[in-house]
Amino acid sequence: MAVLHARTIDAVRKNEPALLARWSQNLEASGATRDARISPQEMSTQARDFLRLMVDASATADASDTGAREWADTRAFLENLSRTRALQGFDSQDTASFIFSLKRVLFETIQHAYADSPQDQAGQMWAVSELLDSLGMHTVRSFQKSREEIIARQQEDLLELSTPVVKLWEGVLALPMIGTLDSQRTQVVMESLLERIVETGSEIAIIDITGVPTVDTLVAQHLLKTVTAIRLMGADCIISGVRPQIAQTIVHLGLDLQGIVTKANLADALAVALQRLEFRVTKAA
Amino acid sequence: MERIPILRMGEFLLVTIQVDMHDQLALTLQEDLAERIRKTSAKGVLIDISALEIVDSFIGRMISTIAGLSKIMDAQTVLVGMQPAVAITLVELGLSLPGVATALDAERGMSLLRRRLKLS
Amino acid sequence: MMTVPGVTRESGSQEVVVEQDVVIARQTVRKLSTQCGMRLVDMTKFITAASELARNTVIYGGGGQMEWDVLENGTRKGLRLRFRDDGPGIADLKLAMSDGWTSGNGLGLGLSGAKRLVDQFDIETAPGQGTRITIVKWA
Numbered sequence: 001m002a003v004l005h006a007r008t009i010d011a012v013r014k015n016e017p018a019l020l021a022r023w024s025q026n027l028e029a030s031g032a033t034r035d036a037r038i039s040p041q042e043m044s045t046q047a048r049d050f051l052r053l054m055v056d057a058s059a060t061a062d063a064s065d066t067g068a069r070e071w072a073d074t075r076a077f078l079e080n081l082s083r084t085r086a087l088q089g090f091d092s093q094d095t096a097s098f099i100f101s102l103k104r105v106l107f108e109t110i111q112h113a114y115a116d117s118p119q120d121q122a123g124q125m126w127a128v129s130e131l132l133d134s135l136g137m138h139t140v141r142s143f144q145k146s147r148e149e150i151i152a153r154q155q156e157d158l159l160e161l162s163t164p165v166v167k168l169w170e171g172v173l174a175l176p177m178i179g180t181l182d183s184q185r186t187q188v189v190m191e192s193l194l195e196r197i198v199e200t201g202s203e204i205a206i207i208d209i210t211g212v213p214t215v216d217t218l219v220a221q222h223l224l225k226t227v228t229a230i231r232l233m234g235a236d237c238i239i240s241g242v243r244p245q246i247a248q249t250i251v252h253l254g255l256d257l258q259g260i261v262t263k264a265n266l267a268d269a270l271a272v273a274l275q276r277l278e279f280r281v282t283k284a285a
Numbered sequence: 286m287e288r289i290p291i292l293r294m295g296e297f298l299l300v301t302i303q304v305d306m307h308d309q310l311a312l313t314l315q316e317d318l319a320e321r322i323r324k325t326s327a328k329g330v331l332i333d334i335s336a337l338e339i340v341d342s343f344i345g346r347m348i349s350t351i352a353g354l355s356k357i358m359d360a361q362t363v364l365v366g367m368q369p370a371v372a373i374t375l376v377e378l379g380l381s382l383p384g385v386a387t388a389l390d391a392e393r394g395m396s397l398l399r400r401r402l403k404l405s
Numbered sequence: 406m407m408t409v410p411g412v413t414r415e416s417g418s419q420e421v422v423v424e425q426d427v428v429i430a431r432q433t434v435r436k437l438s439t440q441c442g443m444r445l446v447d448m449t450k451f452i453t454a455a456s457e458l459a460r461n462t463v464i465y466g467g468g469g470q471m472e473w474d475v476l477e478n479g480t481r482k483g484l485r486l487r488f489r490d491d492g493p494g495i496a497d498l499k500l501a502m503s504d505g506w507t508s509g510n511g512l513g514l515g516l517s518g519a520k521r522l523v524d525q526f527d528i529e530t531a532p533g534q535g536t537r538i539t540i541v542k543w544a
Contacts, residue, residue: 067412079480145480191446194369201389228381229372234365234389305431308424308460339431339449341456342515370449377450378457378518 004058004131008124011113012055012106016048019105023047026101037088046081051102053077054135063131066138078135079142086146095143099136103129159188165196172273173202174266178211186222194229203235204273208266210241220255227260236276238262240269289314291321297329297398298322298360299391303336311347318351322358329398330355333391335366345380352385361401362386365394407527407539409485411478421459421488422468430459430471434486437473441482441544450522451484451542457515458488458538466490466536476541483524483543491535498530 012019024044032043053074061070078099085095106128114121166174175193179185197205207223209215215223227237240263242250250257263269274281287310292299298321300314318330332348334340340348352362365388367375375382386401388394419433420426434455438448455471462469469490476483495501502517516538520526525541 072414083480142480149480190373191369194372198369198389203389203393225376229369229376232364232372232375232382232387233367233369234387234393305428307428339452339456341453341460342518343456343460370446373446374450374453374522377521378453378515379521380518 004063004127005120005124006059007113007120008110008128009055009059011109012051015109016051019109020044020048020051022105022108023051023102026105027098030097030101032094032097032101035090035094037090046098047102050074050077050081050099054131058131063127064134066131066134074135075138078139079146082139082142083146086143086150092140092143096136096140099132099139103132106132156188159185165193167200167202168206168270169274169277169279171200171202171277172204172206172270173197173200174206174208174270176208176211176266180214181212181219181222183218183222186226190222190226190229193226194233197230197233197235204238204276205230205235206238206240206266206269206273208241208269209239209246210243210265212241212246215246215249217253217255220250220253224258224260227258238269238272240264240266288317291317293321293325293327294395296327296402297331297395298325298327299331299333301333301336305339306344308343311344315347315351315354319354319358322355322360327360328402329360330362331391331394331398332362332364333366333394334364334371335368335390337371338368340367340371340375342378342380345375345378345382348385349382352382356384361398363388363394363397365389365391407525407541409476409478409483409525409541411476411481411483413474413485414477414482415475416473418470418472420468421462421471424460424463427456427459427463431456433471433473434484437475437484438542438544441475441484443484443542443544447542447544451540454519454522454540454542455486457519458486458540461515461538462488462490462492462536466492468492469535476543478543481543483541485539485541487537487539489535489537494532494534494536495528495530496532498528502528 024047027043027047057070057074061068066075081098082095107125110121110124110128114124166176168174173193173196175189177189193205196202207226212219223239230237238261242262242264261272263272289300289302289304289306289310298318300318304310306314321327322330330351332351348364355362363386364382367387386397388397419429421430431452434452435448438451443451459471462471467490469488469492472487472489474485476485502520516528519540523540523542525539527539528536530536
């Protein structure tokens with residue numbers, strides 16, 4: 001259990017401008033402020049906000065338990081900071097050094113405030129060190145998580161881009177699937193297809209699997225789920241691009257396609273779709 | 286007691302579900318519909334769930350039951366407007382509502398009912 | 406007992422005794438899921454799972470409680486729900502969890518369905534010892 005004494009907190013609060021100035025000097029010395037991605041004003045605002053949050057929390061909380069409720073605002077601030085830094089393309093070292101460079105400055109403040117009692121001085125320095133280490137770790141962890149989230153989202157965006165839903169005709173959508181169909185991919189794609197069906201009011205969706213190398217039970221199940229969802233919404237689905245090998249696999253696996261129409265290629269599927277929607281294609285002359 | 290209103294449109298009955306129903310309300314709807322079909326000799330029932338954000342197994346079964354009841358009384362049922370998230374969830378739950386015809390919206394649902402009526 | 410990564414941030418509980426409570430439970434789960442930043446499809450799945458389990462608590466469990474915890478794992482938020490009752494318990498758990506994905510009419514307790522809708526699912530039950538079901542979904 002480590003607590004920052006009232007004397008320490010007072011010393012920090014009273015010396016805030018000087019403290020912030022020295023912190024800012026340290027950050028400059030490490031090159032952090034020369035980065036164009038963040039302005040010196042922004043950096044000093046962040047520094048000031050963080051210092052205040054940290055000091056306010058220290059007044060009532062145990063400095064060695066940064067997971068406690070009193071530290072929630074400080075943690076949230078750091079999470080936000082990490083997320084912003086991650087989005088701006090900084091690396092975890094830059095982000096963490098923001099916190100750690102505050103240590104020396106606080107140590108100096110404590111040294112002055114406790115010049116008359118070395119034992120308390122040591123105790124408070126230790127408490128501050130523990131506190132900043134813990135907050136620094138939290139910042140790094142949040143940074144990693146933010147990076148992972150950004151990458152995951154980019155992957156999802158890529159997935160959506162690689163399987164665009166195309167409008168073939170009034171009321172007919174096509175979804176050309178390319179590559180392997182895994183669970184996550186199918187879900188993302190399924191959702192976007194269903195959304196487009198509602199948006200465009202299309203009654204027929206053609207899922208083309210020409211570009212899908214293998215169809216096993218799992219893939220077939222995913223497709224089946226997609227088709228069932230489409231039917232529940234009031235549209236229907238045709239699967240095209242069913243190569244002979246795939247047809248064989250389906251038969252061998254004993255898969256029940258539940259009345260889903262399958263066609264060898266997209267053109268045939270489109271013909272069926274147009275017929276169902278009662279369109280007739282005739283030549284001009 | 287609160288009830289879901291049932292509107293009559295010619296030979297069809299239209300039910301638009303817009304509230305988060307508790308079980309009793311759903312059962313009451315079932316009963317009310319059966320009674321209205323009998324009274325009006327309706328040939329079709331259109332259930333609009335475009336406002337429903339949650340359809341669980343109870344409501345799913347209610348819909349199947351309504352379709353079954355209607356059929357016995359010589360009426361067709363069409364379910365319209367299911368939201369994508371609801372469709373995905375129902376499928377994951379294992380419900381595909383096999384005996385229920387569906388359409389994207391009320392307009393198309395009515396067309397479907399009229400077509401089926403002509404055929405039967 | 407289920408272990409989840411992260412810490413609990415906020416908690417609460419409500420009665421699930423009469424069928425109106427099932428509706429209220431859905432509303433609570435919706436509010437909390439939105440708070441966690443869950444995507445629409447995930448939220449829909451989770452609220453539906455909660456609805457199934459809440460109804461089971463009322464109908465088969467003779468009434469009980471739904472306890473909720475908002476979880477935090479780094480920057481990621483999640484929601485944990487615990488449905489508990491002092492009812493008769495489930496005699497044949499294997500059977501109760503057995504209906505696979507079919508196009509059937511989903512009779513029974515809907516447990517396997519609910520399990521597919523969530524990230525983590527845990528059940529403790531025995532004849533005469535009530536039932537405790539825990540589900541977790543991350544945003």
